[in-house]
Amino acid sequence: MNATLTKTLPLLIRREFWEHRAFVIAPAVVAGICVFGAIFTVKWLNLIANHVHPDLVKHSDIIISVALSFVSFPFAIVMGVVTVFYLLDSLYADRKDRSILFWKSLPLSDTSTVAAKVLTATVVLPLMTLAATFVTSLLMAFILSLRLNNVEHLDIWRMLWQPDIWRQVYAVLLYGMFASALWYLPITAWLMLASAWARRAVLLWATLPPILAMFGENILFDTAYVAALLRYRLFGWLDFKAFKAYQGDRVVEIDGDEFAWPESVTEFLDPGAFFTSPGLWSGLVVAGLLFWATILIRRRRNEV
Amino acid sequence: MAAVIEARGLSWRFKSRAGEVRALDNVDFNVQQGRIVGLIGPNGAGKTTALRAILGLGPYEGDLKVLGLDPYTQRDELMKQVCFIADVAVLPGWLRVNQAVEFVAGIHPHFRADRALQLLGKTDIKLGSRVRELSKGMITQLHLALVMAIDAKLLVLDEPTLGLDIIYRKQFYESLLGDYFDEERTILLTTHQVEEVENILTDLLFIDRGRVVLDTPMDEVPTKFVQVTVSPDRIAEARELKPFYEREVFGRTVMYFQSAASDGLRRLGDARTPSVADLFVAKIKGAAA
Numbered sequence: 087m088n089a090t091l092t093k094t095l096p097l098l099i100r101r102e103f104w105e106h107r108a109f110v111i112a113p114a115v116v117a118g119i120c121v122f123g124a125i126f127t128v129k130w131l132n133l134i135a136n137h138v139h140p141d142l143v144k145h146s147d148i149i150i151s152v153a154l155s156f157v158s159f160p161f162a163i164v165m166g167v168v169t170v171f172y173l174l175d176s177l178y179a180d181r182k183d184r185s186i187l188f189w190k191s192l193p194l195s196d197t198s199t200v201a202a203k204v205l206t207a208t209v210v211l212p213l214m215t216l217a218a219t220f221v222t223s224l225l226m227a228f229i230l231s232l233r234l235n236n237v238e239h240l241d242i243w244r245m246l247w248q249p250d251i252w253r254q255v256y257a258v259l260l261y262g263m264f265a266s267a268l269w270y271l272p273i274t275a276w277l278m279l280a281s282a283w284a285r286r287a288v289l290l291w292a293t294l295p296p297i298l299a300m301f302g303e304n305i306l307f308d309t310a311y312v313a314a315l316l317r318y319r320l321f322g323w324l325d326f327k328a329f330k331a332y333q334g335d336r337v338v339e340i341d342g343d344e345f346a347w348p349e350s351v352t353e354f355l356d357p358g359a360f361f362t363s364p365g366l367w368s369g370l371v372v373a374g375l376l377f378w379a380t381i382l383i384r385r386r387r388n389e390v
Numbered sequence: 391m392a393a394v395i396e397a398r399g400l401s402w403r404f405k406s407r408a409g410e411v412r413a414l415d416n417v418d419f420n421v422q423q424g425r426i427v428g429l430i431g432p433n434g435a436g437k438t439t440a441l442r443a444i445l446g447l448g449p450y451e452g453d454l455k456v457l458g459l460d461p462y463t464q465r466d467e468l469m470k471q472v473c474f475i476a477d478v479a480v481l482p483g484w485l486r487v488n489q490a491v492e493f494v495a496g497i498h499p500h501f502r503a504d505r506a507l508q509l510l511g512k513t514d515i516k517l518g519s520r521v522r523e524l525s526k527g528m529i530t531q532l533h534l535a536l537v538m539a540i541d542a543k544l545l546v547l548d549e550p551t552l553g554l555d556i557i558y559r560k561q562f563y564e565s566l567l568g569d570y571f572d573e574e575r576t577i578l579l580t581t582h583q584v585e586e587v588e589n590i591l592t593d594l595l596f597i598d599r600g601r602v603v604l605d606t607p608m609d610e611v612p613t614k615f616v617q618v619t620v621s622p623d624r625i626a627e628a629r630e631l632k633p634f635y636e637r638e639v640f641g642r643t644v645m646y647f648q649s650a651a652s653d654g655l656r657r658l659g660d661a662r663t664p665s666v667a668d669l670f671v672a673k674i675k676g677a678a679a
Contacts, residue, residue: 097496185482191474192497195466
């Protein structure tokens with residue numbers, strides 16, 4: 087990476103934010119709903135808090151960690167959808183409104199244009215998702231602390247506001263965001279390829295070829311390798327080895343029964359398995375080839 | 391003077407439903423530094439295609455060097471020295487005026503933001519406006535302000551004043567000549583309003599159906615071409631001198647001759663140097679006949 091690229095890339099990424107205001111609006115809306123929920127649903131929460139078993143209160147660290155991690159789900163889902171539509175639009179919108187000739191009149195290589203969009207989708211948006219989750223979690227935790235302040239056997243301030251818990255949760259979320267960004271990189275590349283290629287109906291170009299390949303294979307050969315491959319990449323959370331079940335031998339007693347009970351959510355991480363999984367690396371190779379094809383198409387296709 | 395653009399055997403083919411189209415067919419031409427070249431041709435002649443090849447917007451066949459670079463593979467490098475405006479105002483609707491200035495300032499090493507802002511200050515454009523809120527003329531003004539704030543060696547203008555009113559068109563060409571152009575720079579422009587640029591061009595490049603039909607400096611036009619309004623009794627005599635085009639104007643016959651001795655032609659009627667527009671029509675129609 088040369089000096090001009092380190093100077094232009096941040097500007098290119100800001101350009102994406104100028105164009106796509108959903109990057110800011112979408113997480114703001116989700117945050118609003120979450121905070122609103124925290125304010126107005128504490129009645130039944132109070133009820134639960136009043137009847138919670140003292141053993142659970144004693145071993146609450148992991149429960150709170152998991153609950154804090156779950157705050158990321160609505161953000162991740164909404165930002166995932168935003169990212170997919172962003173990618174479909176990324177190399178199509180400026181061809182459609184013909185502004186591509188303006189962008190191409192500037193000393194910018196097609197490689198840096200594509201690179202800025204890939205970075206936006208795989209680094210910047212996940213980081214924003216995480217930041218939005220963090221701010222929202224702080225607000226929600228604060229609201230809940232105030233609301234559950236007078237529940238007697240619940241020392242809510244001590245339970246919720248442990249820096250270690252927050253550190254562990256955000257280590258897990260950061261890792262999870264980037265593991266999935268890497269896992270889904272071939273999908274990212276495929277969507278951008280469709281966006282660079284299609285003269286209209288980008289969504290159809292992105293979805294029809296794999297669907298046709300799936301049915302074609304099924305009809306012609308009565309096999310389902312394409313379907314299996316797609317399922318593996320899209321929903322293969324079991325094959326996506328970034329996380330694992332708790333394998334430690336720590337056991338705690340809750341209401342007379344024994345439970346396997348990890349001390350920290352970081353014990354669910356399995357970076358060793360993830361970074362040595364052939365699924366990850368073969369996906370990255372495919373993504374590289376698709377990005378290369380995307381850049382070649384971007385170089386010569388200046389209209390819809 | 392060095393050649394800014396050198397094209398040898400330049401061809402551009404594309405496939406259409408009707409079969410393969412040769413938008414440019416084995417074309418040779420040079421553009422020298424410090425010239426203002428008018429690239430003129432009828433619709434579909436290959437003007438825009440020629441500009442696209444020069445700007446690196448697609449793969450071509452043959453040899454093409456712009457400022458010594460291969461435009462297609464070295465476009466990003468080339469665009470540090472070249473700026474262009476495509477045929478219509480094509481800035482994206484979501485972009486704000488100040489964002490446009492900030493973006494180009496960050497990307498272009500030879501862009502002077504203060505100059506762009508000064509040019510914009512002379513217009514009614516507000517810095518906070520989005521492009522989609524501007525009129526078509528304002529978008530063009532914005533685009534021109536951005537481009538004219540770039541110290542480029544080659545400026546390519548494809549129908550730059552399309553959609554502008556006559557006052558702004560005149561202003562544009564005046565500032566192009568007065569503030570922008572100097573001996574170091576080269577301008578290549580296409581326009582349908584040939585009369586408007588006639589006085590500023592130094593060179594003519596006519597193309598028709600993918601081929602160059604005329605490539606001449608303006609100051610050689612008077613010695614190369616003569617337009618004669620022929621006296622009615624001399625028409626047969628005049629035709630023997632082989633005009634490359636003739637037409638009827640208000641009942642009188644006007645003939646166009648190539649590098650003929652104008653002394654001899656003067657006897658036939660009123661002889662003078664054709665305007666660029668007339669020469670263009672004569673060349674294109676004459677070639678078609």
